[in-house]
Amino acid sequence: MACTCVVGLQWGDEAKGKIVDLLTAEHDLVVRYNGGANAGHTVVRGGKTFKFSLLPTGVLHPHLRSVIGNGVVVYPVRFFEEVNQLRAAGVPVGGDNLVVSDHAHVIFPYHLEEERLLEEGGGEQAIGTTGRGIGPCYQDKVGRRHAVRLGELAHPDHLLKRLGPIVAYKNALLRSLSPTARQFDAETLCRDYTRAMEQVRPHLADTTRLLHEGLKAGKSILYEAAQGSLLDVDHGTYPYVTSSNSSPAGVWSGSGVPARRLTRVVGVIKAYSTRVGRGPFPTELNDGPDGIGEKIRKTGREYGTVTGRPRRCGWFDAVAARYSAALGGVDDLAVMLLDVLSDLDELRIATAYELDGERIDCFPSDSFLLERCKPVYETMPGWRVDVSGARKPADLPSAARRYVDRLSELLKLPVSIVSVGPDRVQTIFMR
Ligand code: GDP
Numbered sequence: 246m247a248c249t250c251v252v253g254l255q256w257g258d259e260a261k262g263k264i265v266d267l268l269t270a271e272h273d274l275v276v277r278y279n280g281g282a283n284a285g286h287t288v289v290r291g292g293k294t295f296k297f298s299l300l301p302t303g304v305l306h307p308h309l310r311s312v313i314g315n316g317v318v319v320y321p322v323r324f325f326e327e328v329n330q331l332r333a334a335g336v337p338v339g340g341d342n343l344v345v346s347d348h349a350h351v352i353f354p355y356h357l358e359e360e361r362l363l364e365e366g367g368g369e370q371a372i373g374t375t376g377r378g379i380g381p382c383y384q385d386k387v388g389r390r391h392a393v394r395l396g397e398l399a400h401p402d403h404l405l406k407r408l409g410p411i412v413a414y415k416n417a418l419l420r421s422l423s424p425t426a427r428q429f430d431a432e433t434l435c436r437d438y439t440r441a442m443e444q445v446r447p448h449l450a451d452t453t454r455l456l457h458e459g460l461k462a463g464k465s466i467l468y469e470a471a472q473g474s475l476l477d478v479d480h481g482t483y484p485y486v487t488s489s490n491s492s493p494a495g496v497w498s499g500s501g502v503p504a505r506r507l508t509r510v511v512g513v514i515k516a517y518s519t520r521v522g523r524g525p526f527p528t529e530l531n532d533g534p535d536g537i538g539e540k541i542r543k544t545g546r547e548y549g550t551v552t553g554r555p556r557r558c559g560w561f562d563a564v565a566a567r568y569s570a571a572l573g574g575v576d577d578l579a580v581m582l583l584d585v586l587s588d589l590d591e592l593r594i595a596t597a598y599e600l601d602g603e604r605i606d607c608f609p610s611d612s613f614l615l616e617r618c619k620p621v622y623e624t625m626p627g628w629r630v631d632v633s634g635a636r637k638p639a640d641l642p643s644a645a646r647r648y649v650d651r652l653s654e655l656l657k658l659p660v661s662i663v664s665v666g667p668d669r670v671q672t673i674f675m676r
């Protein structure tokens with residue numbers, strides 16, 4: 246019985262959505278276990294593009310059950326925007342194929358306001374977040390007193406009792422951040438969220454029990470990680486990370502299913518590196534408007550799905566990816582966007598760093614140390630042939646094949662999938 250986790254090994258946007266979509270047919274349940282609407286997962290099939298933020302991409306397969314686990318933070322407004330967009334595109338979404346945990350935490354508009362004020366006034370300390378209220382909501386979850394779980398919205402009297410002191414606290418906090426901060430009213434929020442609950446109710450479930458029952462009945466689960474492992478709150482490039490465990494470390498806590506039930510962890514890597522938001526990025530190509538960084542950005546259409554921000558681009562970093570592959574217990578690799586590199590004479594891969602004059606080959610995840618790391622590169626020849634039509638390993642030019650083999654060697658893991666374009670069909674299964 247398959248229990249697979251698809252996880253990004255870089256700073257997000259590795260094209261996890263495409264891999265999840267490719268693997269869904271082999272599974273019965275698709276589970277998001279971390280993050281929220283900060284994610285942007287793209288699936289392209291038959292010329293049609295679908296973008297997912299909060300919902301698992303499994304929703305595209307109505308015969309599957311898609312699950313938003315307890316580890317996710319949910320903004321009901323977004324939930325319905327996404328459900329309605331999918332329905333408008335002819336995708337059936339109902340309580341039987343999309344369930345959401347009653348233990349998932351709820352994002353309120355005061356979370357968005359708190360994040361906006363902190364980021365805008367943050368100066369050098371700003372993280373460069375997606376502005377979706379993710380950090381403040383997780384902060385409240387861990388702090389306990391000011392957090393609300395989705396299941397609580399079904400009890401209006403209880404909710405109003407909870408929101409009274411919470412909103413008073415939040416209003417004072419927001420005012421202390423800025424005299425012009427938005428202020429909120431507990432009764433209005435209670436009314437709005439009680440109304441939202443009427444729509445959420447058909448989807449609400451004890452998802453931990455549901456997953457355990459599924460496993461007992463022999464069903465297989467596909468975990469869809471959001472963000473990348475280097476954005477994991479514990480193991481990523483702290484503090485320039487997201488506020489959840491985006492590596493497979495989050496599977497257990499964010500779904501209630503023991504991680505030892507996983508039978509396969511697929512590590513998704515771009516053939517180069519990107520990052521959105523602030524934080525150290527040793528292999529970043531800051532080489533101007535005519536440089537390779539800009540070329541990769543243009544060819545790979547490297548602009549954030551959620552915020553539209555240009556993604557920072559750079560060479561593949563084997564030191565960083567080796568670290569996250571070990572962290573996640575990765576079994577095999579999916580190498581994505583190989584086609585984007587087709588136009589380059591030569592390619593570079595960071596195989597080690599130099600830190601304060603010393604060569605190191607382990608990844609320092611503390612941002613203040615990583616900032617001081619200079620990549621040590623090896624250079625490989627480019628292939629300068631369009632590979633987007635390749636469908637089997639033999640279709641790849643030998644230099645492209647050597648590049649993929651080198652990534653595999655450096656990470657000491659087999660490559661099972663190579664992707665040469667956004668569409669489902671632009672995929673090479675290597676074994
Ligand atoms: P995710 O967040 O990891 O799911 O990745 P995103 O969807 O944010 O970003 C990946 C982008 O690359 C999407 O626009 C995909 O449609 C696109 N994509 C996926 N695979 C390939 C590929 O092999 N080549 C190219 N050129 N684009 C790809």
Ligand code: IMO
Pocket residue numbers: 253256257258259283284285286372373374375376377379380470471472473476485486487488521522523550
């Ligand atoms: P997917 O699932 C890339 C980044 C933000 C910011 C940091 C914290 O599409 O790979 P947050 O809003 O989470 O508090 O922002 O994390 N970030 C992502 N970068 N892909 C994502 O998701 C991201 N989700 C968050 O840019 O640097």
Ligand code: MG
Pocket residue numbers: 257258259284285286287550
């Ligand atoms: Mg994305």
